[in-house]
Amino acid sequence: MGQRRHRRGSSALKRAMSDFSWEDPYAFLGLGEEFASLERAQVALLPVPFEATTSYKEGTRRGPEAILQASRHVELYDHELDSEPFRVGIHTYPMVELTAGGPEAALAELRERYAEACAGGRFVIMLGGEHTITQVPALYWADRLNDELGILQFDAHADLRDSFHGTLWSHACVMRRVVDRVKPTGVGIRAIDIEEKRLIDELGLTMVYAEELGRPAWEERVLAALPENVYLSFDVDFFDPALVPATGTPEPGGGTWDQAMTLLRRVFAEKNVVAADVVELAPLPGIVAPDFLVAKLVYKMIGYWEAKNR
Numbered sequence: 001m002g003q004r005r006h007r008r009g010s011s012a013l014k015r016a017m018s019d020f021s022w023e024d025p026y027a028f029l030g031l032g033e034e035f036a037s038l039e040r041a042q043v044a045l046l047p048v049p050f051e052a053t054t055s056y057k058e059g060t061r062r063g064p065e066a067i068l069q070a071s072r073h074v075e076l077y078d079h080e081l082d083s084e085p086f087r088v089g090i091h092t093y094p095m096v097e098l099t100a101g102g103p104e105a106a107l108a109e110l111r112e113r114y115a116e117a118c119a120g121g122r123f124v125i126m127l128g129g130e131h132t133i134t135q136v137p138a139l140y141w142a143d144r145l146n147d148e149l150g151i152l153q154f155d156a157h158a159d160l161r162d163s164f165h166g167t168l169w170s171h172a173c174v175m176r177r178v179v180d181r182v183k184p185t186g187v188g189i190r191a192i193d194i195e196e197k198r199l200i201d202e203l204g205l206t207m208v209y210a211e212e213l214g215r216p217a218w219e220e221r222v223l224a225a226l227p228e229n230v231y232l233s234f235d236v237d238f239f240d241p242a243l244v245p246a247t248g249t250p251e252p253g254g255g256t257w258d259q260a261m262t263l264l265r266r267v268f269a270e271k272n273v274v275a276a277d278v279v280e281l282a283p284l285p286g287i288v289a290p291d292f293l294v295a296k297l298v299y300k301m302i303g304y305w306e307a308k309n310r
């Protein structure tokens with residue numbers, strides 16, 4: 001296994017230095033060029049450390065780096081799938097630093113970078129950053145698929161507010177910005193306001209609330225609500241904050257790792273998942289478990305995608 005990753009240094013100095021990002025290989029899983037080069041990769045990760053409207057605890061801009069750091073410790077072999085999913089090739093793009101002034105201009109800038117990342121036909125997973133960025137891939141895929149697309153949204157929140165703290169571009173509004181084109185199906189939702197509830201009823205959106213997770217056939221309800229083409233948006237505050245306290249707006253309750261895997265396994269197998277994002281990790285100094293969980297979540301998505309497309 002040592003051949004595939006650069007991180008397995010032999011000397012004590014190398015081990016000591018491995019916590020310093022300038023000594024680490026940048027690529028997801030610590031993959032070497034053989035499996036991380038763009039030419040070879042069937043999967044691409046687009047890290048977007050964008051944070052402009054976080055409403056409670058800040059830190060999502062450090063999410064992508066924490067995911068990449070933690071990923072170097074994820075086991076490459078997946079026993080559930082009996083495969084080594086990294087063999088499809090996983091390219092990690094440089095951090096997309098959005099330099100335009102204001103969220104709206106920044107999102108327009110992201111649209112260009114996102115389209116470039118998708119141009120090669122790879123399966124693209126965007127790593128946030130705050131949830132605001134999801135409207136870019138959601139609308140990009142809506143354009144490409146003539147709106148024949150649904151969103152599977154793992155989240156504690158519906159994100160259907162028209163505005164929040166005076167801005168249309170808040171992470172709390174991201175699904176409202178796309179709902180006219182693409183319908184979200186929410187999973188793990190447990191914090192909404194009354195206007196969101198009215199909109200959910202008016203549009204007939206399917207929400208599997210957190211307390212429904214694990215009940216008989218809960219995942220059937222989700223799959224039945226989704227069309228064939230699915231964009232997958234995974235806000236990590238879906239998880240019980242006992243598992244992932246490292247997020248901007250933690251809500252009690254929420255999903256388990258096994259519930260997330262149960263649904264992901266089925267949605268990749270039974271639908272056409274066109275692309276994905278994982279957002280809202282806000283790392284906590286000294287607590288690596290959430291970073292590791294999110295890195296493994298990304299790798300499981302790649303594994304399920306590979307199982308469908310191998």
Ligand SMILES: [Mn+2]
Binds near residue numbers: 131155235237
């Ligand atoms: Mn959320």
